[in-house]
Amino acid sequence: MSYDVHAVRAQIPALKSGSARFDAPGGTQTPQPVIDAIVHALAHPLAVRGVQNEGERNAEAIVAGARSALADLLGADPRGIVFGRSSTQLTYDLARTLAKGWGPGDEVVVSRLDHDSNIRPWIQAAEAAGATVRWIEFDAATGELTLDHVRDALGERTRLVAVTGASNLIGTRPDLPAIAALVHRAGALFHVDAVHLAAHASVELDALGADFLTCSAYKFLGPHLGVLASRPELLETLHPDKLLPSTDAVPERFELGTLPYELLTAARAAVDFLAGLAPAPGGATTEGGTAGRRARLAAAFEAIEAHEDALRERVETGLAALDGVTVHSRAALRTPTLLLTFPGRSAADASRHLAARGVDAPAGSFYALEASRHLGLGDAGGLRVGLAPYSSEEDVELLLDALADYLATTPAGD
Incomplete structure (x- = not known):
């Protein structure tokens, strides 16, 4: 099935603020319904x-x-x-x-x-x-x-x-x-x-x-x-x-x-x-009904995964072209959630830099304290970039541009 991210975004009032939101792992924005x-x-x-x-x-x-x-x-x-x-x-x-x-x-x-x-x-x-x-x-x-x-x-x-x-x-x-x-x-x-x-x-x-x-x-x-x-x-x-x-x-x-x-x-x-993001069998209406909801949810998540994975790959390709970024999300099977650190620079500073440019990506360990410490990041963690069903290609480009600007304008420490 095709996935129309702009139709999804049109139903989420908070996205009208204009920010490119990569903070979904901490909580998603809410659709009007x-x-x-x-x-x-x-x-x-x-x-x-x-x-x-x-x-x-x-x-x-x-x-x-x-x-x-x-x-x-x-x-x-x-x-x-x-x-x-x-x-x-x-x-x-x-x-x-x-x-x-x-x-x-x-x-x-x-x-x-x-x-x-x-x-x-x-x-x-x-x-x-x-x-x-x-x-x-x-x-x-x-x-x-x-x-x-x-x-x-x-x-x-x-x-x-x-x-x-x-x-x-x-x-x-x-x-x-x-x-x-x-x-x-x-x-x-x-x-x-x-x-x-x-x-x-x-x-x-x-x-x-x-x-x-x-x-x-x-x-x-x-x-x-x-x-x-x-x-x-x-x-x-x-x-x-x-x-x-x-x-x-x-x-x-x-x-x-x-x-x-x-x-x-x-x-x-x-x-x-979420179920409404997939068509009902035979083109039947799904409004207000529950028939076939489990099947429609499976189809919807298949489409959501494909959409989010494509955006994740675009983010990863863009990050690979930047000097000074370490990506800690490397498992073969993973969600579209990337943890970044910047050797010689602060992830918290990077988050503030992005926020000033309309890109919301928080920094921290996000209550995954044991994981952060095991990765050698202590309690500080890193910058987390989390994609959601409403993330768009335009959001990704804003993110990559803002990160490039941060790396270009913020000198690395020892």
Whole structure:
């Protein structure tokens, strides 16, 4: 299918500011239909979920619709979709719940490649339970996290392995199905942080081999909302801390307090927006409908990946022509996310230089502290260039011109 980036951009009001935005890994800009969904939800009666009155029924329909939409996005069962404030909060809640069954001698495995939200909750839960933490390393020269790295960290008492679906710092996409096979062979559970992956590729819970998977809607054109996907039968075996009168049903037993209905309806709108980037089978209309949404999402992400990869290759070609740039994103399979450093120059200074020229590309380690340190960049990290479904060729040219100007006008230090 053809991909019309200008049609996508026309539906995102924030892009009218004129900046070339390469900050999508930290949060994408919002399409008008997603904004409208929030307004629509709040403009109609809402109440605690139920069937007695219009407000209750509206709330019930919003929750059911959001679970269905996120299940389609993640290739999961709607009964296994849990909503929370953020993926970090959901990971902390899950870690504390699972740790009730851990003890001395048990092992929990985390990776150097990950965002800290898929590291620290597991470390802290393991420490509280008296369990041991082991680390999966990655190759700093190539950015690859290999099966050998995983094997080296597994043991007879491994209870859980947590690995990113894609690095938010350098874009590396580990081979999740192969890792899952190793993890399950060791008798452990597999938790995948798909916050960065779900923004760039089609995701399917079972195909990836994940027992648990988290993502954040604001990374794929939606609102600030966390999502956990799992199998309902697995969730049934877990007993999180909750209020006594709150339901013990799954997935509701994992959701603390009243859900943010306006954000749920916006998350559904974001999924529908993405699905709408692919034509419905037979040319049928998709407006307001969910038929075939999973298939349309797969087709849409295929088009998005092709668009983003073409732009990434253009960025990489342009960077190769510039002296004084080191690219740390080198894995064979990766998202369109590039981490750059400038020997003798400051990545933070480069970010400020670009911002003054209408190019938004932030600098830092972006909570991937272990990865930044493992790359030899300390806590400072580098300049992150992240592409999104709305990135354009014009944006890329502005980026390359601004970087060339920075290198030409800023002398390198010792």
